[in-house]
Amino acid sequence: MAEGRENWGTKLGLILAMAGNAIGLGNFWRFPYQAAKNGGGAFMIPYFAALIILGIPIMYVEWMQGRYGGKYGHGTVGCMVYLQSKERTSHTTAAILGSLVGMLVFSVVSLVNAYYTQIIGWTLGYSYLSLTGGYMDKAKSTGEIFVNYIQTPGLSITFWVIALFLLGLALTRGVQKGIEAWAKVMMPSLYVLGFILIIRALTLGTPVNPDWSPLKGLDYLWSPHWNELSWQSALAAAGQIFFTLSLGMGIIQNYASYLKPDDDIVLSATATVFLNEFAEVILGGSIAIPIAYTFLGTDGIKSGVGLSFIALPNVFRMMPAGQIFGAFWFLILFFAGFTSAIAMYNYLIALLEEDLNIPRRVGSWLIFALYIIIGLPVALEPVLTKTAELVFLTELDNWVGSYFLVVVGLLEVFVVGWLFGEKKSLEEVNRGSYWKISSAFFNIMIKWVTPLAIAILLVFSTRSYIKDGYFRWVPSFVEKMPNLVPWVQGARLLLFAILIIGFIEAYTTIQKK
Ligand code: PHE
Ligand code: NA
Numbered sequence: 001m002a003e004g005r006e007n008w009g010t011k012l013g014l015i016l017a018m019a020g021n022a023i024g025l026g027n028f029w030r031f032p033y034q035a036a037k038n039g040g041g042a043f044m045i046p047y048f049a050a051l052i053i054l055g056i057p058i059m060y061v062e063w064m065q066g067r068y069g070g071k072y073g074h075g076t077v078g079c080m081v082y083l084q085s086k087e088r089t090s091h092t093t094a095a096i097l098g099s100l101v102g103m104l105v106f107s108v109v110s111l112v113n114a115y116y117t118q119i120i121g122w123t124l125g126y127s128y129l130s131l132t133g134g135y136m137d138k139a140k141s142t143g144e145i146f147v148n149y150i151q152t153p154g155l156s157i158t159f160w161v162i163a164l165f166l167l168g169l170a171l172t173r174g175v176q177k178g179i180e181a182w183a184k185v186m187m188p189s190l191y192v193l194g195f196i197l198i199i200r201a202l203t204l205g206t207p208v209n210p211d212w213s214p215l216k217g218l219d220y221l222w223s224p225h226w227n228e229l230s231w232q233s234a235l236a237a238a239g240q241i242f243f244t245l246s247l248g249m250g251i252i253q254n255y256a257s258y259l260k261p262d263d264d265i266v267l268s269a270t271a272t273v274f275l276n277e278f279a280e281v282i283l284g285g286s287i288a289i290p291i292a293y294t295f296l297g298t299d300g301i302k303s304g305v306g307l308s309f310i311a312l313p314n315v316f317r318m319m320p321a322g323q324i325f326g327a328f329w330f331l332i333l334f335f336a337g338f339t340s341a342i343a344m345y346n347y348l349i350a351l352l353e354e355d356l357n358i359p360r361r362v363g364s365w366l367i368f369a370l371y372i373i374i375g376l377p378v379a380l381e382p383v384l385t386k387t388a389e390l391v392f393l394t395e396l397d398n399w400v401g402s403y404f405l406v407v408v409g410l411l412e413v414f415v416v417g418w419l420f421g422e423k424k425s426l427e428e429v430n431r432g433s434y435w436k437i438s439s440a441f442f443n444i445m446i447k448w449v450t451p452l453a454i455a456i457l458l459v460f461s462t463r464s465y466i467k468d469g470y471f472r473w474v475p476s477f478v479e480k481m482p483n484l485v486p487w488v489q490g491a492r493l494l495l496f497a498i499l500i501i502g503f504i505e506a507y508t509t510i511q512k513k
Pocket of ligand 1: 021022026027113116243244341344
């Protein structure tokens with residue numbers, strides 16, 4: 001049993017920390033452009049289907065898995081999967097399954113955060129630029145200003161290091177005084193700022209063009225365009241559900257491992273989903289899209305990742321008190337990103353602490369150093385040409401930020417549904433829970449519907465990856481640009497190396513127990 005393992009201080013603190021984990025740049029940055037790119041209303045239909053079929057059941061599975069692992073002193077997923085698989089398989093099979101999941105999760109937490117923290121740095125830098133009027137000068141386009149910001153080291157590196165340092169600082173203080181304390185400040189602030197911006201967004205009127213209004217922006221998102229429904233939009237929607245709820249990343253289990261053995265699961269996990277979805281479809285959907293639509297029309301919302309850093313600053317320039325509203329927007333992004341990055345960061349600390357006996361304080365600064373080293377080439381933009389960097393990161397993100405999550409999700413649900421089994425799973429998930437999961441839910445959803453849906457998702461994703469040439473050593477998307485090929489292959493070699501380290505780490509830890 002786990003001696004001296006930290007627990008969450010209060011119920012509210014736990015829920016806010018979990019909400020902080022889930023609510024991230026995914027809600028405010030990824031969701032609006034995924035929705036806009038995939039036909040608005042046509043996206044929302046598979047989105048809600050995926051929420052019910054995948055999101056909620058996997059969330060319960062991950063909370064249960066995490067609390068179970070915590071009872072045995074484990075905050076990492078390899079060990080959890082091992083413990084649960086062992087119920088019905090041999091030690092060796094369970095160890096291999098655990099190590100596979102542990103390896104995939106290790107690559108996700110170490111790599112996703114490496115680029116995620118860059119963007120968090122930008123959000124902090126842009127909060128500062130908003131307040132100081134840094135992008136208000138209409139002589140330069142906001143696009144130029146953004147490129148200039150990420151290409152000149154000064155400001156961008158400063159804010160990136162500040163953000164990383166604050167993360168390191170928060171994490172040396174542990175679960176209650178670190179993660180929980182910061183979430184208790186940042187999450188409520190995020191909601192308050194979000195409400196202020198929604199009111200601002202919806203009362204904009206039609207300042208630029210009588211055809212453009214906030215309500216038309218909302219309409220775009222909410223009117224179901226059945227005819228635009230495609231496998232592509234369904235895939236994107238399911239991928240978004242995984243990403244936004246932090247599923248398949250190991251970090252929900254990690255947070256759940258700090259629950260006490262009889263802390264509520266079902267209601268708390270549902271609350272986390274609800275808080276995230278509120279922040280996504282209400283705050284994420286009714287701020288950026290209506291604002292951009294009002295000033296820039298459909299062009300504004302389709303500008304992809306540029307929506308936050310290029311289109312919206314352009315709008316804040318035109319709006320009265322735009323500096324303040326701009327600062328609110330970027331602070332929302334910062335709070336959202338920060339409280340998610342904490343979760344990935346803490347996973348690595350838990351791994352060092354529990355598997356290698358490295359104390360939290362030391363681990364925290366070790367990881368800080370690691371992120372600085374991994375991130376420096378990206379932060380020092382001039383070293384790399386812009387496209388090369390983008391191709392490198394996109395390649396990593398295609399695997400660790402989307403494909404692997406689904407693979408991990410499938411393995412987890414399979415382990416709980418078929419190896420850990422009905423009796424144990426229900427006993428674990430329902431102990432201390434205010435709402436209970438029924439045997440029918442387990443037998444229908446967890447055993448069949450959810451894993452089959454993930455499997456279908458995986459088949460279709462794999463098909464589209466094959467079609468796009470992602471499984472080839474010289475992928476088709478860079479065939480015509482030979483100078484970029486080494487960047488894609490470099491990203492893959494890095495990924496392989498991390499996967500191997502992750503496997504060995506998980507395997508040896510499991511053997512030791
Ligand atoms: N759920 C997070 C989000 O919506 C995903 C994430 C977690 C990304 C942790 C990075 C780090 O942004
Ligand atoms: Na999210």
